[in-house]
Amino acid sequence: MVGAGRKLVNNDVRSRGHQMRDGAAAFVRQELRELAAAVDRLAAAEHVAALTAVADATAGALRAGGRVLFCGNGGSAGDAQHLAAELVGRQHYDRGALAGIALTADTSVLTAVGNDYGFDHVFARQVAALGRPGDVLFGLSTSGASRNVIEALAAARAGGLTTVAFTGEKPGEMADADFVVAMPAGGTAQVQELHLAAGHIVCGLVERALFPRDDQSGFPKDDQLGCHRGEQGLPGDDQSGFPGDDQSGRPPVTAERVG
Ligand SMILES: O=C(CO)[C@@H](O)[C@H](O)[C@H](O)[C@H](O)COP(=O)(O)O
Numbered sequence: 001m002v003g004a005g006r007k008l009v010n011n012d013v014r015s016r017g018h019q020m021r022d023g024a025a026a027f028v029r030q031e032l033r034e035l036a037a038a039v040d041r042l043a044a045a046e047h048v049a050a051l052t053a054v055a056d057a058t059a060g061a062l063r064a065g066g067r068v069l070f071c072g073n074g075g076s077a078g079d080a081q082h083l084a085a086e087l088v089g090r091q092h093y094d095r096g097a098l099a100g101i102a103l104t105a106d107t108s109v110l111t112a113v114g115n116d117y118g119f120d121h122v123f124a125r126q127v128a129a130l131g132r133p134g135d136v137l138f139g140l141s142t143s144g145a146s147r148n149v150i151e152a153l154a155a156a157r158a159g160g161l162t163t164v165a166f167t168g169e170k171p172g173e174m175a176d177a178d179f180v181v182a183m184p185a186g187g188t189a190q191v192q193e194l195h196l197a198a199g200h201i202v203c204g205l206v207e208r209a210l211f212p213r214d215d216q217s218g219f220p221k222d223d224q225l226g227c228h229r230g231e232q233g234l235p236g237d238d239q240s241g242f243p244g245d246d247q248s249g250r251p252p253v254t255a256e257r258v259g
């Protein structure tokens, strides 16, 4: 009897396990389907035009010697750092360094300003300190309601920076930015996922505009690149100011910056 009872329990647990796995699989599929639909909506002409315009403005600012600042909270703080890294480092291929700065990374500044002036000012104060007319500030907020991001955009506007807002469907007060990309997505996580996709697209366009490659028909595949600058058809001094090592004898991946 005890054995049969135990078997019943085990079968029960096993079938509940199956149900949970089925439930999890359905959840995974549902999440992916919803994300794919959101990505599809982002491909609509108005968003494509907005992202292209943002990339043009950003590339223009960098070309003129400006810098690109990023800010956001939580997951958007991660996005801010991620996107700044795409500019400073490389996205699709080796090229000169681009000036991207995340305003989310210096804990001394964040805690000092937060402590002394309040959390609403942690980004605006850095915009006032670091931003110059002609620079670009990207503010990322899924809700469009983060006070410190709204204040940063206001400080940027006052300082003559170009402002870009990445938001969810409702930009709220962030609608005042020069460029607003309102992600056509549902919850916070999905908006963040579109923010990152959109940010990658903008950084990819900027890279391509400032460091044109022979083949402009499409982005090179990472696995086709190799890591030797000489193999990548990077333009020489006369075209870009970013010579390959074979032409200049400088170390690979120079620290020069556009502007
Ligand atoms: O990543 C997540 C949730 O996905 C959270 O950390 C989220 O970023 C935080 O709640 C933020 O404070 C949300 O700020 P915001 O996007 O509304 O400006």
Ligand SMILES: [Zn+2]
Pocket (backbone or CB within 6 Å): 075, 188, 189, 192
């Ligand atoms: Zn998240």
